[in-house]
Amino acid sequence: MEYTVAMREAKAVINVKSLKEQVYEYLRQQFQKHRLQPGTMINMESTAKKLGISKTPLRDALLQLEIEGFVTISPRRGIFVSSLPLHEVKEFYQVIGALENSALLESYPKLGAVGIKKMDTLNRQMQKAIERNDFDLFYEKNLLFHNCFIDPCGNKNLSRIIGNLKKRLYDFPRQRQWIKEWEESSIREHQEIVDFLAAADPAAAALFLRDVHWSYEVQEKYIRKYYEPSERKGV
Amino acid sequence: MEYTVAMREAKAVINVKSLKEQVYEYLRQQFQKHRLQPGTMINMESTAKKLGISKTPLRDALLQLEIEGFVTISPRRGIFVSSLPLHEVKEFYQVIGALENSALLESYPKLGAVGIKKMDTLNRQMQKAIERNDFDLFYEKNLLFHNCFIDPCGNKNLSRIIGNLKKRLYDFPRQRQWIKEWEESSIREHQEIVDFLAAADPAAAALFLRDVHWSYEVQEKYIRKYYEPSERKGV
């Protein structure tokens, strides 16, 4: 596990965040940067020493990460980075599909032409990102596309639940090669959704979102390619 | 805050649960028994002393309860029992409605006549519980009714999300008087769902479940009576 000195330097300014929060965010970044691979062990003693803090806030952060599913704490044996098995990907797809379907139906009266246009614009930006092989930008715009109808829903709990599930979906497997075909398929699906909305048919859009875009069965060949633990490439 | 000696006596047998887990469950029971009212402060020093443990496992348990929404930790100021405002009840209703709708559609092929009969039976038991003014039994059967189509779905994450939201819905306001009219209305709605399923129309059942049974707007007059902080009765 590699560390930066960012954690220590942060102590030089007025901290408005508790150590626990800082450690939590640091560890979340480690997940995003794929420095924490599924199965690897996080040693509290050495980690706390390297971060220059006591074990207490580290433990606090790890307890939160356990509740969120990122790590598994085996008492007195070790703390391990969780894996993301396919059946759990499937469960996440079902939950997100149901909730985004509901969010879109709820948001539709508030979207208007401006909101639909924004979704269209974001989808075009996703297309451009693919052409430039800029997959980080693709995913950023992808999240923003979905947030166009999640945020106006105004349901913080719904947003929180979806957000947590997406963190797990997107952080864990990103060491894998992007599947360009999947990204292009996503863009076409987004366009279908936009077209339904532009044609004033939110019910069709919400159904397509749930039963195609967030359907494990429809997306299965891509999901397997992306999440299945076979012939790992070296990082 | 009152305590039993159950926590201390538990130390006399072989503990397979960590202190943190035991404290967590103890505090959850306090919520269920309405010993912890919204707004009240939980003092860590005195609580730990009364439980006969150090502050560390108590803090661990409280961190989990905060993530689950039961308490709010104001750093260095105090830990307070959360309230459940109406807008959050509304958010929970939307999330649960969307997820149970999805679960019912997924479970239907596995339900069969046996599963539908079981739901019918549980609903009749709910009716009997109302006639006997046994509201604890009513709620137990109510949860089991819904679990008839949540469990066969086999989606642990979906169950966990719904379960956590229901804990908040059911634990917080139970000091209030039962609304018999609402319970009887719920039983009629359950019967509608059972009838749709018996008529091999899962889509209608799932829609009714989401858009009537878990509709905040439809249930609003009962929800307000039950959750609105007006003319509190002494405990």
Next chain:
DNA sequence: CTATCATACCTGATATATCAGATATCAGTT
């Protein structure tokens, strides 16, 4: 009387020490 500053107190956050269960290793017996 009001405003400002200093001090005391309260509370959760963090650091450090110790404990306790799980696992690995070693020694003795059959």
Next chain:
DNA sequence: AACTGATATCTGATATATCAGGTATGATAG
């Protein structure tokens, strides 16, 4: 060689001490 028990080590869990931010109270100046 296989089995059993003892011991050592590892690791997270817990206990205790101390810290640090927030609030209340008292003293002083204008």
